[in-house]
Every structure is written in C-alpha cells, then in structure tokens.
Amino acid sequence: MSDASVTALDYSRTLFLPKTDFPMRGGLPQKEPEILARWARENLYGALRESGKGRPKFVLHDGPPYANGNVHIGTALNKTLKDIVVRSHQMTGSESNYVPGWDCHGLPIEWKVEEEFYRSKGKSKPDFSDSQAIIAFRKECRAYAEHWLGVQREEFKRLGVVGDWDHPYTTMSYPAEAQIAREIFKFVASGLLYRGSKPVMWSVVEKTALAEAEVEYEDYVSDTIFAAFPVESEDASIVIWTTTPWTIPGNRAIAFSRRIAYGRYRVTDA
Incomplete structure (x- = not known):
C-alpha cells in the first residue's frame, strides 16, 4: 500500500462506533x-398521582412566595430544592402531591401597588377614611396579585417544577378567608381571644403594624464606653458599659438585680 493511499484512508470507517440519537449540542x-x-x-402530574395511589403520603407544605413580581434567584432556588425533595420521596415509594401556593396579602403587595400606580405617577394614595376608596384599593391589590401569580406560575413551570398548577392555594381565595374567620371564631368561643396592650413596630406611612420580617435595620457604628x-465605703468601683454615652451626665443611679450573678475583679494592669 502506497503512502498516498494510507493518507487518504478514512480510519473512522474501520472503527465500530456506537450511534446515538443525542445531538452534539x-x-x-x-x-x-x-x-x-x-x-x-x-399529563405527567396526573400519571404521578395515579402511580402513587395507596402509598404512604408525603406532604411538603409550601411556604408561599409573595405574588408581587417576577421570580428572583432566591425564590427559584427555594422552589427547585422543594421540587427535588418532593420528587425524591415520590421515587422512593411515597405519594408526594405538591400543591404550590402564593401569599397574596400584606404590605409587599400594597406597597408595590402604591409604587406603580400612585407614587410613580405623582398621585396621592387613596383616602382610606372613605370606605369606597378602601374597596377600590383592595380590588387593585387583588388584580395585581392575580397578574403576578399567573406570571410566576409560568416561570416555575419553565424551571421544570412539577405540581398541581391548576389548583394552587392562595391566601386571597374566598374559601381560605372564610376558613380563617371560622378558626378565629373558635378561639373566641373558647375564650382564648382577648384585647390587651403590646408594643409593636408601626409604619407611619402605611399606618399599620409591621411584622419583624418587614423591618430592615440600618447598620451604623455606635459609640460605646465603659x-x-x-x-x-471601700476602695472599689462599679463598672458599667453603655451604648448611649451622652446620657452619662444625667445618670443618678446604677441598677442591679438579685437574680443576676456579678463578678469582683482586681485590675493590676490598666
């Protein structure tokens, strides 16, 4: 065989290579x-439900995201991890029916509605002393939540999350609100509901109490002193530490408690 024929030979034809339908990209x-x-x-979801009949149930209660914008990376990670947990239990012998949900109440949605439909357009927020204005504002919030619920549902589907997307639970559904009222009446009937005083964080702008999760603290460098x-009566001193040194000139006493253990120390190098 000449050198030219060896060079021209297609060696790939001499190999038994398996063929696949997988694309190169x-x-x-x-x-x-x-x-x-x-x-x-x-109908993958329906097939999973059918195959899981009679198995022990595994229920993952979905802590719902707010329906007030597109899915962000944190929400996407949260939902993906839940999907992995639900699928793994389905594959290991459980009936894992995942029902997604959305939180449609609270300040995050009201704030977004005010921001997009009022503040950005230079309009004042409604006068909530008018009952009709309250009803109209609630309708705006409900429509806003319904819109973003639909958007997020498609985004979660695009992430490959499997769930009962046709029958999600929402905090703004009328049956859910009615059930909340029924449960509160049970507390009333049992004498467990009472009116009392309690300090709460308050929004001057929104004129409502704030949950701890809704408050953001701004870090700052604090001046502290000992x-x-x-x-x-003796050659000793009581040492205190304070984060408000400007109050020292007005101090008149040092408080102590019989229920707290204190220490007595001799300072040799100060």
Missing part, C-alpha cells in the same frame, strides 16, 4: 420547552 433553550410540552401533553463609678 444540548440546545437547551429549544429542548427544555419541548420537554415541558411533552410533560403537559402526557465607665467606673467609685464606691464610697
């Missing part, structure tokens, strides 16, 4: 929608 932007469409066409107050 992933093409995920095109492939993933096709996979999701196939899941919908074959101060020694001499004791007249």
Whole structure:
C-alpha cells in the first residue's frame, strides 16, 4: 500500500462506533420547552398521582412566595430544592402531591401597588377614611396579585417544577378567608381571644403594624464606653458599659438585680 493511499484512508470507517440519537449540542433553550410540552401533553402530574395511589403520603407544605413580581434567584432556588425533595420521596415509594401556593396579602403587595400606580405617577394614595376608596384599593391589590401569580406560575413551570398548577392555594381565595374567620371564631368561643396592650413596630406611612420580617435595620457604628463609678465605703468601683454615652451626665443611679450573678475583679494592669 502506497503512502498516498494510507493518507487518504478514512480510519473512522474501520472503527465500530456506537450511534446515538443525542445531538452534539444540548440546545437547551429549544429542548427544555419541548420537554415541558411533552410533560403537559402526557399529563405527567396526573400519571404521578395515579402511580402513587395507596402509598404512604408525603406532604411538603409550601411556604408561599409573595405574588408581587417576577421570580428572583432566591425564590427559584427555594422552589427547585422543594421540587427535588418532593420528587425524591415520590421515587422512593411515597405519594408526594405538591400543591404550590402564593401569599397574596400584606404590605409587599400594597406597597408595590402604591409604587406603580400612585407614587410613580405623582398621585396621592387613596383616602382610606372613605370606605369606597378602601374597596377600590383592595380590588387593585387583588388584580395585581392575580397578574403576578399567573406570571410566576409560568416561570416555575419553565424551571421544570412539577405540581398541581391548576389548583394552587392562595391566601386571597374566598374559601381560605372564610376558613380563617371560622378558626378565629373558635378561639373566641373558647375564650382564648382577648384585647390587651403590646408594643409593636408601626409604619407611619402605611399606618399599620409591621411584622419583624418587614423591618430592615440600618447598620451604623455606635459609640460605646465603659465607665467606673467609685464606691464610697471601700476602695472599689462599679463598672458599667453603655451604648448611649451622652446620657452619662444625667445618670443618678446604677441598677442591679438579685437574680443576676456579678463578678469582683482586681485590675493590676490598666
């Protein structure tokens, strides 16, 4: 065999290489929608429910996201991890029915409505002393939540999360609100509901109480001091520490408690 014929020989034809239908490139932007469409066409969720009949139930109670904007990376990670947990239990012998939910109440949605429909347009927020204005504002909040619920549902589907997307739970559904009222009446009937005084964080702008999760603290460098107050009866001092040194000139006493253990120390190098 001449050198020329050896050079021209296609050695790939001499090898027994397995063939695959897999494409050389992933093409995920095109492939993933096709996979999701196939899941919908074959009713994957219904098939999972059918195969899980009679198994021990595993229920993951979904802490719902707010329906007030697009899915962000934190929400996406949260929902993906939940999907992994639910699927793993389904694959290991449980009936894992995942029902997604949305939180449609509270300041995050009201604030967004005010921001987009009032402040950004230079309009004043409604006068809530008018009952009709309150009703109209609530309708705006409900419509806003319904819109973003639909957007987020499609975004979660696009992430490949499997769940009962046709029957989610929402905090603004009328049956849910009615159930809340029924449960409160049970507390009333049992004598467990009372009116009392309690300090709460208050929003001057929104004119409502704030949950601890809704308050953001701004970090700052605090001036603190240790101060020694001499004791007249013996050669010793009582040391205090304060984050408000400007109040020292007005101090008149040092408080102590019989229920707290204190220490007595001799300072040799100060």
